[in-house]
Amino acid sequence: MADYQIINPYNGEQIEAYDFHTREQVAQAVDTLVAGRKNQQSTPAFERSNILLKLAQLLQDRKDDLARLITEETGKTISDSRVEIDRAYNTALASAMEARAINGEALDSDAYPPMREKVGVVLWKPLGTVLCITPFNFPINIAVHKIGPAFAAGNTILFKPGPQNKRSAGLLVELCYEAGMDKSVLQMLIPDIEATSFAVSHPQIQAINFTGGTAAANAIAANAGYKKMLFELGGNDPLIVMPDADLDAAVKATINQRFATAGQRCTAAKRLFVHSEVFDAFAEKLVIATAKLKVGDPAEDDTFVGPLIHTAAADEVENRIESAVKAGARVLFGHQRQGNILWPTILDNVADDAEIVAEETFGPVVPLRKFDDENELIALINNSPFGLQAGVFTQNLALAKRLYNQLDVGLLAVNDGPGFRAEHFPFGGVKESGIGKEGVRYAIREMSYQKTLVI
Ligand SMILES: NC(=O)c1ccc[n+]([C@@H]2O[C@H](COP(=O)([O-])OP(=O)(O)OC[C@H]3O[C@@H](n4cnc5c(N)ncnc54)[C@H](O)[C@@H]3O)[C@@H](O)[C@H]2O)c1
Numbered sequence: 001m002a003d004y005q006i007i008n009p010y011n012g013e014q015i016e017a018y019d020f021h022t023r024e025q026v027a028q029a030v031d032t033l034v035a036g037r038k039n040q041q042s043t044p045a046f047e048r049s050n051i052l053l054k055l056a057q058l059l060q061d062r063k064d065d066l067a068r069l070i071t072e073e074t075g076k077t078i079s080d081s082r083v084e085i086d087r088a089y090n091t092a093l094a095s096a097m098e099a100r101a102i103n104g105e106a107l108d109s110d111a112y113p114p115m116r117e118k119v120g121v122v123l124w125k126p127l128g129t130v131l132c133i134t135p136f137n138f139p140i141n142i143a144v145h146k147i148g149p150a151f152a153a154g155n156t157i158l159f160k161p162g163p164q165n166k167r168s169a170g171l172l173v174e175l176c177y178e179a180g181m182d183k184s185v186l187q188m189l190i191p192d193i194e195a196t197s198f199a200v201s202h203p204q205i206q207a208i209n210f211t212g213g214t215a216a217a218n219a220i221a222a223n224a225g226y227k228k229m230l231f232e233l234g235g236n237d238p239l240i241v242m243p244d245a246d247l248d249a250a251v252k253a254t255i256n257q258r259f260a261t262a263g264q265r266c267t268a269a270k271r272l273f274v275h276s277e278v279f280d281a282f283a284e285k286l287v288i289a290t291a292k293l294k295v296g297d298p299a300e301d302d303t304f305v306g307p308l309i310h311t312a313a314a315d316e317v318e319n320r321i322e323s324a325v326k327a328g329a330r331v332l333f334g335h336q337r338q339g340n341i342l343w344p345t346i347l348d349n350v351a352d353d354a355e356i357v358a359e360e361t362f363g364p365v366v367p368l369r370k371f372d373d374e375n376e377l378i379a380l381i382n383n384s385p386f387g388l389q390a391g392v393f394t395q396n397l398a399l400a401k402r403l404y405n406q407l408d409v410g411l412l413a414v415n416d417g418p419g420f421r422a423e424h425f426p427f428g429g430v431k432e433s434g435i436g437k438e439g440v441r442y443a444i445r446e447m448s449y450q451k452t453l454v455i
């Protein structure tokens with residue numbers, strides 16, 4: 001029996017079964033990538049930029065194939081999968097643009113005594129070989145967010161996708177080769193956890209660029225030693241609705257940023273804080289709009305909510321809903337299940353310490369929390385181990401500035417939800433949401449070091 005089976009989360013059919021790569025194959029790939037550093041050193045920035053530009057074009061050309069693979073493997077709706085490829089196109093394009101713009105700086109030694117009459121020329125240099133580890137939920141765009149900047153910076157790359165994503169990630173790597181990346185510069189492997197840990201601790205891996213959950217991040221951090229780490233982890237992101245909010249816009253953002261991808265997104269609007277003055281009106285509008293969403297086969301163009309990634313994930317979210325309900329939460333909509341599909345569910349009166357709001361819940365559930373006081377709101381939001389992003393619907397700029405200053409997050413979106421992301425903006429949170437910044441220009445710097453020449 002093979003080590004791993006890729007199961008279609010919607011219909012339960014086996015797509016493929018395969019064996020994980022071994023520790024020996026990891027060692028071999030690292031040797032190849034160490035040898036490939038020479039290749040990267042002799043590839044000028046403009047050529048790396050051209051390769052990334054070609055990759056962007058290929059992503060566009062193969063959009064339908066990639067989107068179909070994502071939908072089959074993950075159950076993400078086909079419309080969402082297409083959006084992911086459009087985003088990946090932007091990520092590759094931004095990587096191409098930034099590859100030409102990795103500028104350093106010049107410093108005058110005489111800014112401080114004694115007078116030395118020297119100039120420091122500071123340039124960004126590649127770290128060497130970067131291990132990129134990605135999660136199941138955005139298998140192409142998150143991978144391009146890692147491969148694009150690491151390649152632009154001049155590194156060689158060992159890419160380890162989620163085991164469910166072998167086929168979509170495999171096609172992405174083929175496109176990288178077709179665009180001109182050498183096999184000595186990019187290798188993809190899917191080893192088991194033990195052999196992945198071997199890669200993490202390998203002395204010839206200089207950096208780990210990881211997106212995923214806290215448990216895996218803790219294991220990687222414990223194992224990595226003195227390596228550069230860029231960690232994009234979980235979130236429990238709030239969306240705030242104030243009395244002066246455009247309620248229709250807030251409802252739209254809630255639906256797009258909580259029910260799309262069946263809620264399995266790090267920046268999903270996982271906690272809804274609605275001011276008591278507009279609570280009932282907002283809840284009613286949200287229920288009416290949610291009832292119109294098509295739930296079911298992710299391969300159909302108009303489906304909005306498909307299945308969760310696997311049965312254990314659907315069980316976990318369903319159990320959290322049930323225990324919240326047992327503790328007094330009211331179901332305003334949903335709470336039905338068919339296979340791995342959970343209907344978009346809206347809850348009211350959820351206890352603040354219920355698992356469904358206290359933990360990161362990766363599913364299509366909106367817990368509505370009424371509030372009156374701004375200070376109470378800030379304390380409630382900050383009382384979380386996570387701090388990824390936040391969104392507020394309000395016309396009050398002064399309030400928005402206060403929230404910006406006081407919330408422990410990496411980004412606050414005004415009149416948008418926490419799921420806002422532009423691929424070239426800095427991206428990454430505080431606390432257990434991660435360390436370092438993605439976003440193409442920032443990730444390039446994370447995947448580089450500063451080297452100074454004094455003349
Ligand atoms: N902040 C972000 O940008 C972002 C984006 C997407 C997902 N996420 C987070 O990812 C999680 C969901 O994705 P997932 O279930 O694929 O996450 P996961 O942590 O289970 O797996 C992510 C990747 O890490 C690998 N992995 C697991 N254990 C490992 C270990 N001990 N050592 C090395 N590698 C290991 C997996 O095989 C996979 O490739 C959620 O917590 C979500 O919030 C964060």
Ligand SMILES: O=CCS(=O)(=O)O
Pocket residue numbers: 137138264265266267419421
């Ligand atoms: O899981 C989240 C990744 S993104 O869509 O916010 O980039």
